[in-house]
Amino acid sequence: MKKVFALTMAFLLLVPSVSMAQTNSGPTAKTPAADLRATLSQLLSNHFVYQTISMTKTYDGAKDVEAVNEALERNANDLKKAIESIYGKEGAEQFEKIFDSQYENTPGLAEAVKNGNKEAAEQAKQQLTQEFPKELGNFLSEATGGNLPADTAEKVLRAHEQDVQDVFNAYVDGDYKKAYQTFRTGFDRMFDISKALSGAIVTQNKEQFNHTMVDTKAADLRSSLNQLASEHFALATLEMQKGFDQAEDYDFVTWAEDQQTADFKSAIQSIYGEEAADQFEKVWQKDHIAAQSQVVAATLQDNKEEREQAEERLQDFSQEFGMFLSQATDGELPEDRAKETVWMHEEDVLMTFDHYVNEDYASTYKSFDKGFAYMYNVGETLSEAIVKQMPDTYKMMPSEMPDTGLGTSEQTGSTWIWVTFLSLALLSGGVLATRKRA
């Protein structure tokens, strides 16, 4: 009898806290699985950006190419660390070996094309599109215990390397529209890769990720916003560099930026409807995209007054856009915090540009790292606010569970289980107490 009582008491103490936590939280974009997905997205998409600009800048013989290659290496190190946190030192080292060949071959290929060394170019191409995807595909498949099938991994990695080369080839051909169209496709693909990879890792290590999933609606929203925000940062900084250099592809970066704005707008539309989307577009363009370009124009003309004016516009934007976000999320994202968040981004953009203008390229790409990563905070903060604002929309419905049944429904289902359990526990406890007295 005593034993049963003790057990029940333990449950009584334990259950409410778990149960309460569940009922209060509802759907969330901040889960360990979604965190992993976001981390991999950030590292991989940044990797893609550095790969493409490393190649094009190598080809151009640009002054900042060394700094870009250093940044590419830094990014590879960060990826290694992420692998290490999951698979330990040995796994990380294995990964590094495979990965090293890739970030060396990428600028190597550009160098070979530039110098007209066909043999070396062919060899690097072979490495990048054949051997590397195979090796890394095998590694990932093994590491994830087959959760990411080797041929799937290989295929997607090959497609990625092809994206990078397509961007480069179009750039060399002067077909800049195609170059930046492919850039956008390739950037997008990195998010498919991170989703598949993080999914496989989470499935393999359910405990470690607290049985959360990478592909909940909330996690998808977070990933979409991460992608939109970080792509914007990449294109904005690139646009400003190209504008400052008056590079031939400048107008095509701005073109890509406008396409990106359209994508962002339709994302807002799918969440908040047409009117909000129109409003978003206006705010986004007027004192933001246009003002960032004004910064460049001011610098080119060495016009301090115009620069100040442009910065004021960016300040206005952070105010306006912060207000927009706060209102859109019904205050889930507090206005002050929203404004501050937006302004931090503008500061990153300005700093990255100013370092570039001052020819401090090492700092340029450190700022880029920081500013790019920061967009993932923006995505996280914003998605969480939206999910909290519309919990019903981002609740995972059991009917939408995949057939493979990789996990259990994490929120709704378990809440009911716990509530039922708590009731039963209370009831049985009551019964026990009654019996004892009796």
Add this chain to the structure above:
Amino acid sequence: MGMKWKTYFGIVGIAFLLLLGYENNVFANLLNQGEQMKQGEEVEQVASLEESTYLNEEEDQMNDPLAQEFTVLNQTENMNSSNVNTDDPEERKDEGIVPTHLSIPAIDVDTQIEKVGILDNGQMGVPDSTKTVGWFEPSTKPGNTGNSVIAGHVDSYKGPAVFFYLKDLEKGDEVTVTDKDGEKRTYIVKALESYPYDNSPIEEIFGTTDKKRLNLITCTGTFDQETNNHLERLVVYTELKETEQQTKEKQVEKELEAPQKVEVNGTFVTWHAVRDKDVIGYRVYRSADGETFEKVASVSSFERKNYTDPDASEYTYYVTAVDENGNESEPSKKATAN
């Protein structure tokens, strides 16, 4: 006063007017539409037309409205060396040739060139022969940068001389000089000017210029029997013909393309740049009713190709490209918000 007097004054008056008209060549002008005007007059007309566009180029740049409308960045500021516009290095090194032969197909001139210098009285020398022309040896060698000068007689006691028809040259005609090895330099007629013999812009004709010019001089105007001198001098300004590549670029410039893909999205009017290095900017026009357009913005070519208008959704837009010579393209397709 009777009828007779009226008739008399009428006839005398008409006769007077006719005579006056004859004296002033009114009829010749009316009949021939100016085709066969007196030498000096025609040239003067051409000259006055050309003057502002040709010779005063530098002054023009000072008050160039284009320069106020669009900012053209200094080429040397470009970071990307591949974008820097370099002239043909061969041409740049051209030191010129010593001309021995002149040919102007348009007026059937095909003659030897002699060298002439400065006479004791300070005048530029001329060849003794009326069939050859004289290249002013101290001037620039044809092909090199600067003013090269060739003079020839317009007539002699016997009649027309080598440069008699020089006045008939038209803008665009070709003038070719050849050296003893057969190496050629071809020039294009840019302008005809006539000046009083004692008040010609010597600096303009002989002085320094960053152009590659060949100036042909002869006499024109009324012949003054007293001084044995024509009262004016005709100067035909020509410029070195551009290489084929440059000509090609010029042709592109003439067919200045209108911007493509003009779109209105939100507050942005965007378009694709015209890929022509002579384009210095764009003009954005908008209309509330779709018919009458007004210019609302000028965007320099180095800037982002967009115009921000908070009320963009309420207007129709088109965009034109403008080149460094002020040529404006046809309007682009009109665009409105979707």
